[in-house]
């Protein structure tokens with residue numbers, strides 16, 4: 001039984017997608033055992049940027065690196081690796097990944113995920129990733145939650161697959177996800193309110209003013225602390241996500257990483273009819289200058305993302 005139905009996967013990319021799916025299914029099994037297995041949430045060190053690494057971060061990174069190597073991928077960039085790894089000389093593709101996003105949720109059984117972005121490899125390692133986000137040939141996430149889900153795009157819409165526990169394979173659930181135009185929910189870490197810029201504060205206060213305010217409708221609020229969980233909710237029922245720059249040291253360009261978090265999510269969201277910006281500029285028009293650079297990230301229902309850009313004047 002193939003790990004994913006090849007019918008909707010471009011043939012050249014099939015080995016890469018199969019490796020991501022097989023590894024994702026294995027990581028899902030490890031996560032599902034939780035404390036019955038090793039202490040997945042145990043701190044084991046720091047990554048290149050000084051972020052604390054959990055055991056599952058390192059384990060997932062090792063498994064995805066091995067899986068992509070077996071699929072003939074040329075270069076692998078990861079949140080957990082300081083430098084780009086050269087895997088298979090002459091390989092056609094370069095894959096960037098956040099192997100395990102949402103680590104703070106590992107020990108509390110909240111949805112976490114793997115985010116990936118695929119480019120056609122260039123001769124050099126860094127130049128394969130430091131290029132316009134619009135040059136991605138594929139992007140996706142695997143969500144490890146009540147269902148294990150794969151959202152995947154090749155630029156022809158955003159597909160949704162569900163890992164069927166009975167077959168161990170990812171089966172198509174939706175051919176083309178469509179992000180609803182209007183939003184009823186917004187997501188931002190409100191504990192940072194005192195650090196926000198004026199436009200961000202203005203947008204949040206418009207939402208909080210609800211039906212009695214200028215927006216003329218009540219908005220609900222969600223903050224999971226797991227980008228994959230927030231993205232899937234917004235792709236499914238609309239909404240807005242903001243991780244803006246703020247006044248805290250180290251957050252001058254937000255928290256989320258351009259190459260392996262922001263750019264792939266932007267590709268998926270826009271392929272589903274949503275918008276993704278840095279608050280003003282479309283993410284897909286931007287080019288990463290450094291492998292681990294952060295970017296302010298706003299995405300979701302078109303009307304809301306346009307309003308946020310308008311407030312930024």
Ligand code: AFP
Nearest residue numbers: 101102103104105189225226227228
């Ligand atoms: P971790 O992987 O370190 O838990 O970070 C998760 C994340 O990158 C993203 O998934 C969340 O949206 C965001 O950070 C949560 O950040 P805050 O903890 O500052 O709210």
